[in-house]
Amino acid sequence: MNMIEAINSGLETMMERDDNVVIMGEDVGYFGGVFRATAGLQEKFGKTRCFDTPISECGIIGAAVGMCAYGLRPVPEIQFADYIYPGMDQLISEAARLRYRSAGEYTAPMTVRSPVGGGIFGGQTHSQSPEAMFTHVSGLKTVIPSTPYDAKGLLIASIEDNDPVLFLEPKRIYNGPFTGYYDNPVSPWSKFAESEVPEGHYTVPLGKAKIVREGDAVTVLAYGTMVHVAKAVVEEHGIDAEVIDLRTLVPVDIETIEASVRKTGRCLIVHEATRTSGFGAELSALVQERCFYHLEAPIERVTGFDTPYPHSLEWAYFPGPVRIGEALEKIVRDLKS
Template sequence: MNMVQALNSAMDVMLTRDPDVLIFGEDVGYFGGVFRCTAGLQAKHGRRRVFDAPIAEGGIVAAAVGMGAYGLRPVVEIQFADYILPAFDQLVSEASRLRYRSGGEFTAPITVRSPCGGGIHGGQTHSQSPEALFTHISGLKTVMPSNPYDAKGLLIAAIEDNDPVIFLEPKRLYNGPFDGYHDRPLQPWAAHPAGEVPDDYYRIELGKAAIARAGEAVTVLTYGTMLHVSLAAVAECGIDAEVIDLRTLFPLDIETISASIRKTGRCVIVHEASRTSGFGAELGQSVQEQCFFHLEAPILRVTGWDTPYPHAQEWQYFPGPKRVVHALKRVMED
């Protein structure tokens, strides 16, 4: 399966297993979603379980919060992460706080899916990576998978979770892996170890990172599309880097991160979003607090630019392997 198929399979499995699961959002019903992640689900499970919503993100999430409080498990799609901001108040003021403000009497077991990041030349309104906005909000969990197998297992875990989960899906990974340089699949996912996706139920625990490549010299912390960019960079420069796929940004698997950096003594952080106040800043400070006496060099970040998202220079904006290689060589020199 590619990631689109894996996500579709996860929702199909949960609609079949749990009558309280609902899917709704912009164009997710008859059309099957702009990226086809919900294709065929309405025909199979009916219009009461999979249905379209108006282009009103605040209303979509508000309805999901009410459904969750009632006992349902809604999975909503915001067509692009750039358009999730009209729903931000509902996520922050209602969904994230419902369990605590009600003393546990009510919960918001909702999953908000949304495509994020670049790769379609969508510029400022279709290509942003807003993950840091959500990791700051207590009560929200934030997930970004890097491959189809993880995408299905993490989405099932998110749907089953009793708290709200923001599930961000990198658009460049929807249809297969790429070499970190080009916006095209290199090989079928069936030939890739992470691409063999079971048809039936399985889950991956939220809050657990994965070691994508073991190494001894430096730790690379990354997630989503940038995992593949980082692996391409490591292959190019030959440095024995340990590459960690965070998978869940909050809650963060600080134990796996700390264990790696205590071994390597060096850390490079790679993410697509802009640099200032990006999630890499939180990662770097967490590493500093946990591993200060084990660090042999400053923590380095490779990120997007601190500019409004440039349409014409999209591929220059992305951190590419060459920028990651430069950071890896720098950190090894210190």
């Protein structure tokens, strides 16, 4: 399956297992979503369990919070992550705090799905990566998968979780092989955009990272699309790097990160979002706090630039082979001398 198919399968699996799981959002019903992630679900489960909403992100998330209090498990879709800002107050002030402000009487078992990142030339209002804004919010979990297998397993785990989860889906790896690595339509990392995905129910635990490549020279931390880009660059440069896919940003698997950095003594962080106050800054602080006496070189970050998202120059904006390669060579320079 590709990631879209895996997400659709995860939603179908949970709707079959639990009548309280409902899907809502703009165009998710009859049309099946702009990326087809909910295709066929309204036809199979009916209009009361998979239904369209008005163009009101505040209304979508606010209604989902009410559904949670009523006992449902809503899975609202925000059509693009860029559109989530009108609903931030409901997500942050209501959903994330419901368990605490009710002393545990109510929970908010909702999973807010949304496509994130660039890769489709969507411009400034369809390509942003706002994940760091939400990792700052206590009571809200943030998940970003990088493979179809993980996408389905993490989505099911998120829906079954009793707290709100922001489930961000990198649209650049939605539909299988894609372009962008040296402008080669058959990129060396496109194979990761499709994978074997079991039918039926399985979960990938939240808060557990995955080591996608073992190594001893440097630890590379990434998530979403950047996992594949970083791994390809590491192998192209012949560097013995350990590449870790975080999968969940909150809760982050600090134990796996710490063990790797203590082993390698070096750390490179890669993410597509802008640099200032990006999640890489939090990762850098965590690594410095826990691994300072094991570090043999400064922590490096390769990220998007601190500019409004550039429509026509988005492939230059992404962390790519040149910038990641330069950072890797810099951080391991003393090993080669």
